[in-house]
Amino acid sequence: MTIGGAVAVVYSHNLMHACLYLLASLFGVAGLYAVIGADFLAATQLVVYAGGVVILMLFAIMLTGGTGNRINRYGLEKIASMGNKKTYFFAGFAAIITSLILLKIIASVLRAQPTNKVLAANDVTVNKLGVLLATDHILAFEISSVLLLGALIGAAVISRPRKERHD
Amino acid sequence: MSSFNLDVYMPVVILITLALLVAGGSMLLGSIIRPHHPNQLKETAYECGEEPIGTAWANFNVRFYVIALIFIIFDVESALMFPVAAVFKHFNEIGLGGTLLISIFTFTLILVAGIVYCWKKGDLDWVKSFNAPSTQQVNALSKDK
Amino acid sequence: MNSTVVTYLSQSKEFTNTVAALSKALGFDATSLVAFVIFFIGALIVVGALATIGGLGTYAERKISADLQMRQGPNRVGPYGILQFLADGVKMILKEDIIPAQADRFTFILAPFLCMIGVFATLAVVPFSSGLMLSDINVGVFYLVGMASLVGVGVFLGGYSSNSKWSMLGGMRGASQIISYEIPATITIVSIVLIAGGLSFKTLINGQGGLPHEWYLLHNPFAFIGFFVYFIAALAETNRAPFDLPEAESELVSGYHTEYSGMRFGLFALAEYIEVFVVCGVAVALFLGGYKVPFDLGSGHIFTEKLGLDSMLAQNIGQVLELGAFFTKTLLLYYVVIWVRWTLPRLRVDQLMTLCWKYLTPIALFNLLGMAVWMYAFDGKSIYSIIFNSAVSAAGHH
Numbered sequence: 001m002t003i004g005g006a007v008a009v010v011y012s013h014n015l016m017h018a019c020l021y022l023l024a025s026l027f028g029v030a031g032l033y034a035v036i037g038a039d040f041l042a043a044t045q046l047v048v049y050a051g052g053v054v055i056l057m058l059f060a061i062m063l064t065g066g067t068g069n070r071i072n073r074y075g076l077e078k079i080a081s082m083g084n085k086k087t088y089f090f091a092g093f094a095a096i097i098t099s100l101i102l103l104k105i106i107a108s109v110l111r112a113q114p115t116n117k118v119l120a121a122n123d124v125t126v127n128k129l130g131v132l133l134a135t136d137h138i139l140a141f142e143i144s145s146v147l148l149l150g151a152l153i154g155a156a157v158i159s160r161p162r163k164e165r166h167d
Numbered sequence: 168m169s170s171f172n173l174d175v176y177m178p179v180v181i182l183i184t185l186a187l188l189v190a191g192g193s194m195l196l197g198s199i200i201r202p203h204h205p206n207q208l209k210e211t212a213y214e215c216g217e218e219p220i221g222t223a224w225a226n227f228n229v230r231f232y233v234i235a236l237i238f239i240i241f242d243v244e245s246a247l248m249f250p251v252a253a254v255f256k257h258f259n260e261i262g263l264g265g266t267l268l269i270s271i272f273t274f275t276l277i278l279v280a281g282i283v284y285c286w287k288k289g290d291l292d293w294v295k296s297f298n299a300p301s302t303q304q305v306n307a308l309s310k311d312k
Numbered sequence: 313m314n315s316t317v318v319t320y321l322s323q324s325k326e327f328t329n330t331v332a333a334l335s336k337a338l339g340f341d342a343t344s345l346v347a348f349v350i351f352f353i354g355a356l357i358v359v360g361a362l363a364t365i366g367g368l369g370t371y372a373e374r375k376i377s378a379d380l381q382m383r384q385g386p387n388r389v390g391p392y393g394i395l396q397f398l399a400d401g402v403k404m405i406l407k408e409d410i411i412p413a414q415a416d417r418f419t420f421i422l423a424p425f426l427c428m429i430g431v432f433a434t435l436a437v438v439p440f441s442s443g444l445m446l447s448d449i450n451v452g453v454f455y456l457v458g459m460a461s462l463v464g465v466g467v468f469l470g471g472y473s474s475n476s477k478w479s480m481l482g483g484m485r486g487a488s489q490i491i492s493y494e495i496p497a498t499i500t501i502v503s504i505v506l507i508a509g510g511l512s513f514k515t516l517i518n519g520q521g522g523l524p525h526e527w528y529l530l531h532n533p534f535a536f537i538g539f540f541v542y543f544i545a546a547l548a549e550t551n552r553a554p555f556d557l558p559e560a561e562s563e564l565v566s567g568y569h570t571e572y573s574g575m576r577f578g579l580f581a582l583a584e585y586i587e588v589f590v591v592c593g594v595a596v597a598l599f600l601g602g603y604k605v606p607f608d609l610g611s612g613h614i615f616t617e618k619l620g621l622d623s624m625l626a627q628n629i630g631q632v633l634e635l636g637a638f639f640t641k642t643l644l645l646y647y648v649v650i651w652v653r654w655t656l657p658r659l660r661v662d663q664l665m666t667l668c669w670k671y672l673t674p675i676a677l678f679n680l681l682g683m684a685v686w687m688y689a690f691d692g693k694s695i696y697s698i699i700f701n702s703a704v705s706a707a708g709h710h
Contacts, residue, residue, distance in 0.1 A: 020418075020419065020422065020469075023465065039449065039450050039451050040249070040250065040450070040451050040454070040511075042451075042455075043451040043454040043455045043458055044246045044249075044454070046455065046458030046459065046461075046462075047242060047246055047454060047457055047458035047461060047498075048239070048242050048243055048246055050458065050461070050462060050465075051242070051457075051458055051460075051461025051462065051464065051465070051491075051494070052235075052238060052239045052242045052243075052461065052491065053239065054465055055235055055238075055461075055464060055465060055468060055487055055491055056232075056235045056236065056238075056239055058465070058468055058469075058472070058487075059231050059232050059235045059484070059487075059488075060232060138270055141247070141251070141270060141274060142270065142273055142274060142277075144247060145244070145247075145273070145274040145275075145277040145278060146277055148240050148243060148244055148277075148278060148281070149277050149278060149280065149281045151236075151240055152236075152237065152240045152278070152281040152282075152284075152285065153281060153284060153285075155233065155236035155237070155240070156233065156236075156237075156284070156285050156288060178351050178354070178355055178436040178446040178447045179433055179436045179447070179449075181351055181352055181355040182355050182358075182359070182432045182433055182435055182436050182446075183429050183432065183433050185355055185356070185359050185432060186425070186428040186429045186431075186432035186433070187425065187428075187429065189359065189363075189428065189432075190424065190425050190428045190579050191425075193405060193575050193578075193579070194575055194576070196405060231484050231485075231488050234488045234491070234492055234665070235488065235491060237669075238491040238492060238494070238495060241495045241498075241499075241673070242494070242495065242498070245495070245498040245499055245502055246454075248499075248502045248680075249454055249502060249505065249511065252502045252503075252505040252506045253505055253509060253510055253511055254509070255506050255509070255684065255687060256506070256507070256508070256509030256687065257509060259687055259688060259691060264687070264688045265688060268684055268685065268688045271680075271681070271684050272681060272684070275677060275680060275681055278677075279674075279677055282669070282673065282674070282677075286669075286670065
């Protein structure tokens with residue numbers, strides 16, 4: 001799902017659809033994180049990426065009208081559908097990979113073997129992450145907040161509308 | 168049995184499948200029993216008549232984008248806060264609560280500074296509606312008369 | 313620790329017997345197969361129950377609003393009109409499915425599905441009772457927040473794909489409303505995680521007790537404020553009154569709903585009602601003590617000790633009590649949600665955004681810091697235990 005989605009992103013002609021394949025791909029990544037036991041990372045992936053970044057990209061597409069000249073947003077022309085063969089092919093590929101991941105989960109159910117890719121299974125990931133963040137990497141923690149501040153101010157400054165002077 | 172097993176995600180997968188089945192199934196069921204008489208009139212969009220003013224449209228979209236950006240930043244901030252919050256209680260018990268408190272404060276206050284900046288600079292304001300002229304335009308118009 | 317319905321049920325003798333029998337019959341260890349079957353049945357039950365609650369929610373809403381407006385609600389279909397939602401459902405399925413000619417077919421069809429997937433996936437972690445949760449993922453509450461934001465994507469796509477200027481605007485406003493209010497809600501959840509020390513719902517609920525003074529709501533003043541912040545933010549996130557501008561636009565002008573007819577619209581609406589229930593459930597779990605029954609009846613120990621019942625049976629009784637507690641509290645909150653809708657006027661979009669960014673977010677951040685200070689200063693004790701302890705020690709001095 002991840003790879004198929006990612007390839008479909010690159011090959012899809014419609015930018016909006018590309019975003020949706022990206023969403024599928026991010027879901028796949030979250031699933032992969034979950035499968036190897038990094039549950040907090042999977043949830044973060046969902047919250048920040050699938051929830052936030054995809055919306056951001058969709059808004060950006062709306063802003064810049066970047067859906068290409070095949071689509072006239074203000075007219076009533078029919079939007080070009082995804083009839084491109086390549087898109088179908090890669091969507092199918094994505095479906096195959098999705099089903100493989102699903103099969104993996106189901107297979108672990110049926111065979112009742114704990115998977116061997118276990119990371120320190122008995123501790124809760126979130127707590128370990130928290131301890132690490134608070135002790136070893138506390139500087140990184142604080143710097144990340146400064147980084148976020150920089151991003152915030154940068155975003156605000158860039159997106160400020162240019163004031164037209166009528167004087 | 169190790170405490171790490173994928174079984175716990177089984178309900179998630181099942182529920183997502185059920186969602187698709189329920190939604191898809193009801194659509195299918197409907198497509199069998201409902202009428203299907205498309206005609207030109209039905210398929211056109213619901214028109215309200217008014218065309219948006221060109222520049223006002225562009226002005227708007229930036230507001231949405233700014234909100235989305237600010238959202239992402241605070242989202243990442245809260246995602247980073249989660250692990251720290253989860254172990255705060257534990258730290259308190261072993262007596263290191265004070266240091267963690269200071270680090271939480273620093274982290275949050277830096278971002279509060281950010282939001283105060285955005286507030287003061289007016290990035291958080293939302294324009295009312297694009298049919299109503301803004302206060303400056305009204306004043307300008309009334310000055311012209 | 314992850315634990316699930318299966319973990320709970322595996323304590324019973326019937327479970328082990330079934331597994332043994334199946335293993336013999338099938339030749340391999342049937343534990344996980346039985347687990348799968350139990351999950352499947354559990355998921356079906358949950359989906360069925362919640363879809364019914366969603367449907368009854370529409371009915372309840374009409375009845376309660378009628379009550380508030382001094383009129384009768386639906387009372388024709390079935391006794392007291394209780395089957396109204398079934399009639400509505402049938403009507404929706406029978407309506408013609410019009411996909412506008414200029415709509416983007418793929419996204420048009422996908423949008424309600426995304427909303428449904430987002431909402432259903434959250435059902436996996438809703439803590440109905442300590443043993444009967446479908447699964448208690450370690451990052452439960454965070455996962456729930458993530459899935460709820462998927463609904464925002466669905467709303468936006470619904471607006472975009474209709475390809476009419478008005479529904480696109482409605483979709484964008486709806487999406488920006490959902491993402492804006494996610495911030496105060498998430499920050500408030502972080503502040504509760506501070507007290508509880510974990511992200512899974514079990515941890516959050518186990519930190520509370522059955523009686524009101526043991527709930528996080530009354531734990532300290534910051535949590536009290538936090539409850540209201542969370543409630544308002546979560547209401548706004550579900551596009552629910554008085555924040556239903558994206559929907560109201562479909563009454564007044566257009567909104568992301570407009571071009572959707574029949575069952576597709578029904579899917580959006582169903583997703584919204586179920587989401588309101590889930591949000592109320594989360595508020596109950598975080599602030600109102602979740603499924604905890606007063607006097608610790610929920611764990612069934614009292615039954616074993618006092619009445620001498622078999623341990624599994626006692627636990628089952630405890631589970632039923634816990635279910636009852638959870639549903640009572642959640643449905644009470646649901647009633648408050650409906651009440652609020654029909655009492656307060658709708659907010660304008662700029663008031664909406666101002667409320668979020670200039671009021672709720674600063675309050676939520678202040679709460680977070682205040683909660684951290686409280687935890688540090690008072691060692692995580694609630695207000696009542698402090699007063700109680702100081703009273704006891706004061707009495708002890710005499």
